[in-house]
Amino acid sequence: MSGAPAPVESPRRAVLLGVGNILLTDEGVGVRAVERFGERYVLPEGVEILDGGTSAMEMLDELENLDLLVVVDCVRVGRPPASVVVLTGDEVPAFFRQRLSPHQVGLSDVFATMLLTGRAPQAIVVIGVQPVAIELSMSLTPEVEAVMPEVLDAIHASFEANGYTVSPRQGEAREAA
Amino acid sequence: MSQRITIDPVTRIEGHLRVDVDVKDGFVSKAWSSGQMWRGVENILIGRDPRDAWAITQRICGVCTTVHAICSVRAVENALDLELPVNAQYIRNLIILAHAVHDHIVHFYHLSALDWVDVVSALKADPDKASALAESLSSWSGNSKHEFRKVKERLAGFVSTGQLGIFTNGYWGHPAMKLPPEVNLLAVAHYLQALEVQRHANKIVSILGSKTPHIQNVAVGGVSNPLAVDSQAVLTVERLMAVKGWIDKLADFVKNVYLVDVAAIGAFYADWTTYGRGIVEYLSVPDIPLDGKGTKFALPGGFLTDGDLKKYTSIKSFDDAYFRDGVSEAIKHSWYEYKGGDAVSLHPYDGETTPKYTDFQDDGKYSWLKSPTFYGKPAQVGPLSRVLAMLAEGHEPTVKYATETLDRVSSIAGATVGLEAMHSTIGRHAARAISCAVQVDELANQWDLLLGNMAKGDLKTFNRPTFPKGEQRGFGFHEAPRGMLSHWVVIEDGKIRNYQCVVPTTWNAAPRNEKDQPGAYEACLTGNPVADPEQPLEVLRTVHSFDPCLACAVHVLDKENESSVTVTAR
Numbered sequence: 204m205s206g207a208p209a210p211v212e213s214p215r216r217a218v219l220l221g222v223g224n225i226l227l228t229d230e231g232v233g234v235r236a237v238e239r240f241g242e243r244y245v246l247p248e249g250v251e252i253l254d255g256g257t258s259a260m261e262m263l264d265e266l267e268n269l270d271l272l273v274v275v276d277c278v279r280v281g282r283p284p285a286s287v288v289v290l291t292g293d294e295v296p297a298f299f300r301q302r303l304s305p306h307q308v309g310l311s312d313v314f315a316t317m318l319l320t321g322r323a324p325q326a327i328v329v330i331g332v333q334p335v336a337i338e339l340s341m342s343l344t345p346e347v348e349a350v351m352p353e354v355l356d357a358i359h360a361s362f363e364a365n366g367y368t369v370s371p372r373q374g375e376a377r378e379a380a
Numbered sequence: 381m382s383q384r385i386t387i388d389p390v391t392r393i394e395g396h397l398r399v400d401v402d403v404k405d406g407f408v409s410k411a412w413s414s415g416q417m418w419r420g421v422e423n424i425l426i427g428r429d430p431r432d433a434w435a436i437t438q439r440i441c442g443v444c445t446t447v448h449a450i451c452s453v454r455a456v457e458n459a460l461d462l463e464l465p466v467n468a469q470y471i472r473n474l475i476i477l478a479h480a481v482h483d484h485i486v487h488f489y490h491l492s493a494l495d496w497v498d499v500v501s502a503l504k505a506d507p508d509k510a511s512a513l514a515e516s517l518s519s520w521s522g523n524s525k526h527e528f529r530k531v532k533e534r535l536a537g538f539v540s541t542g543q544l545g546i547f548t549n550g551y552w553g554h555p556a557m558k559l560p561p562e563v564n565l566l567a568v569a570h571y572l573q574a575l576e577v578q579r580h581a582n583k584i585v586s587i588l589g590s591k592t593p594h595i596q597n598v599a600v601g602g603v604s605n606p607l608a609v610d611s612q613a614v615l616t617v618e619r620l621m622a623v624k625g626w627i628d629k630l631a632d633f634v635k636n637v638y639l640v641d642v643a644a645i646g647a648f649y650a651d652w653t654t655y656g657r658g659i660v661e662y663l664s665v666p667d668i669p670l671d672g673k674g675t676k677f678a679l680p681g682g683f684l685t686d687g688d689l690k691k692y693t694s695i696k697s698f699d700d701a702y703f704r705d706g707v708s709e710a711i712k713h714s715w716y717e718y719k720g721g722d723a724v725s726l727h728p729y730d731g732e733t734t735p736k737y738t739d740f741q742d743d744g745k746y747s748w749l750k751s752p753t754f755y756g757k758p759a760q761v762g763p764l765s766r767v768l769a770m771l772a773e774g775h776e777p778t779v780k781y782a783t784e785t786l787d788r789v790s791s792i793a794g795a796t797v798g799l800e801a802m803h804s805t806i807g808r809h810a811a812r813a814i815s816c817a818v819q820v821d822e823l824a825n826q827w828d829l830l831l832g833n834m835a836k837g838d839l840k841t842f843n844r845p846t847f848p849k850g851e852q853r854g855f856g857f858h859e860a861p862r863g864m865l866s867h868w869v870v871i872e873d874g875k876i877r878n879y880q881c882v883v884p885t886t887w888n889a890a891p892r893n894e895k896d897q898p899g900a901y902e903a904c905l906t907g908n909p910v911a912d913p914e915q916p917l918e919v920l921r922t923v924h925s926f927d928p929c930l931a932c933a934v935h936v937l938d939k940e941n942e943s944s945v946t947v948t949a950r
Binding site: 224225226254255256258260261262263264312315316318319320321339340341 | 421423424436439440445482486490491534538543572575578579582583585592593594
């Protein structure tokens with residue numbers, strides 16, 4: 204294995220990854236967002252949804268050599284609670300590089316590993332939601348629940364901006380979008 | 381005059397752990413281990429259907445997903461006195477063992493090797509000499525000159541891009557780093573190869589568990605995998621053949637690379653066999669059940685005291701009263717309160733999870749972890765406990781791999797290294813590798829048992845549970861990668877009334893108990909050297925040797941806070 208990027212002629216592969224702990228209120232926003240996105244939108248071939256929970260190296264296989272990785276996560280970026288932020292381009296490496304999280308064996312290590320082996324995704328978008336609460340509960344706070352349409356729109360926009368056609372499912376999807 | 385070092389959070393582990401040490405004349409004189417997140421996950425389970433508990437508990441933590449799922453169904457099955465089809469045991473056993481092998485490989489190469497291996501020094505290595513050294517130790521195919529030259533080139537390219545900083549808290553150039561450049565290069569090459577190999581273990585878990593990282597196939601009463609010898613839609617012989625192929629590749633790596641590397645690195649750090657001894661009460665449980673009830677096991681376990689193989693009591697079944705009655709948890713130094721006050725220690729069936737936060741008080745409360753004991757004694761759990769128990773039982777594969785490893789260390793170090801050396805920081809790494817070799821062999825064995833049973837025409841994987849009226853109590857235990865895990869459930873009229881998880885890291889990272897006896901980390905850190913208080917690498921070595929996993933795993937990425945080590949002199 205030389206670790207070279209995937210050859211151009213291979214089909215485009217993208218992953219929509221939700222991370223976080225669903226037992227801790229808004230900490231689970233990433234997982235909840237990708238679940239709902241899958242219920243409401245039809246993803247083109249080659250795009251997969253991954254509920255990463257709080258796992259790490261187990262995800263390596265699915266995250267290597269991607270054309271696009273869209274990560275949805277709970278982030279502390281000094282914004283008001285329930286703010287939605289979208290990080291792209293130069294902002295993304297900082298998101299991974301700084302040891303920001305009490306969850307130490309996480310995405311940062313997977314990303315570091317992919318950089319070392321030359322298999323990091325071609326493009327990464329991080330969609331972050333500033334939490335209102337991270338206490339013990341399996342549902343999101345009403346404030347974060349209220350910005351969910353904005354999160355789903357941001358996911359949709361990230362795929363469209365990278366040349367993927369993502370269309371709403373019939374029926375219920377319309378009101379959500 | 382002593383200096384206080386606070387490491388908060390400890391990096392390259394799961395969850396939020398804070399460690400404080402007082403350092404006097406270059407050695408740790410006193411230590412405190414503090415879990416910094418409230419793990420009150422049990423409260424979420426109260427009132428729920430016991431059949432759903434496994435799916436929720438596997439979300440406690442990202443590293444230990446499968447282990448909580450397995451332990452939870454075992455607890456409920458124990459409460460219902462439910463026997464499983466033997467196929468369900470074999471399939472669970474395959475998942476358990478594949479997960480353990482994955483976890484041990486990743487822990488050593490990707491999470492803890494950076495404590496011992498100086499990646500930057502590898503750039504000074506002569507790849508041909510490194511290859512010659514590696515080939516003198518092992519027949520592994522990935523030790524060629526060509527391979528090592530390629531790895532050095534890749535590493536040089538990576539370092540030159542300035543991205544090395546992504547491996548946080550790598551203590552490059554630290555005075556406690558002792559490996560020659562060639563051994564560092566060898567370790568980096570195997571780090572990269574381990575990345576490839578760990579995939580095989582993960583694939584086994586995803587094929588059998590239907591999905592990773594969260595498995596879907598477990599159920600109270602068995603597993604939901606339909607077995608078939610012909611149909612395509614289910615777990616077929618063809619898929620199982622692929623699993624066998626991955627098992628063989630894992631076995632090759634574990635025996636010819638991992639075991640050898642631990643011995644080689646251990647031999648260069650012989651002084652670390654004298655640090656990190658701490659508590660020598662060792663608790664493990666038997667696992668890999670071979671019958672539907674859990675009365676016969678492939679891998680034995682029990683309680684060993686005074687670090688003495690002769691002072692050992694075996695734990696014999698999933699319903700073992702000696703185990704059940706021995707566990708209790710104290711909160712004198714934990715941020716909880718019991719109705720009965722701080723002096724009592726409660727059995728998990730009667731456990732209470734009522735938070736009472738104070739500040740960090742050196743002599744008072746200072747951790748979100750409770751302090752568990754076994755018959756009143758703090759105990760170490762993990763691969764070292766497992767290996768010592770299996771040695772005490774005369775388990776042949778364990779005796780073989782332990783002897784082979786100690787002989788190899790002795791030969792590389794040029795001095796006799798005996799079993800006594802295992803009670804140490806480096807000994808915990810050696811035990812993990814020995815355990816991994818035993819487990820990878822058992823993985824192949826369980827595969828044979830499953831296929832053999834299917835060939836006899838037995839394809840049953842599930843016995844439907846029924847929940848009677850009234851109260852049932854049950855416990856489930858599991859020898860997880862990080863050590864003995866237990867779940868305790870009280871069911872009333874088909875709903876959960878109480879649920880307690882006593883997780884491995886709670887045993888090891890526990891604060892002082894009701895008798896002020898230190899937990900395993902605290903005891904093991906005392907006497908550790910610290911060359912440079914600004915870079916307390918040695919403290920991390922001992923803590924990481926336990927493979928910490930604080931099963932509370934909050935995962936909020938914090939863009940504002942970059943600091944991970946605070947040093948205060950006083």
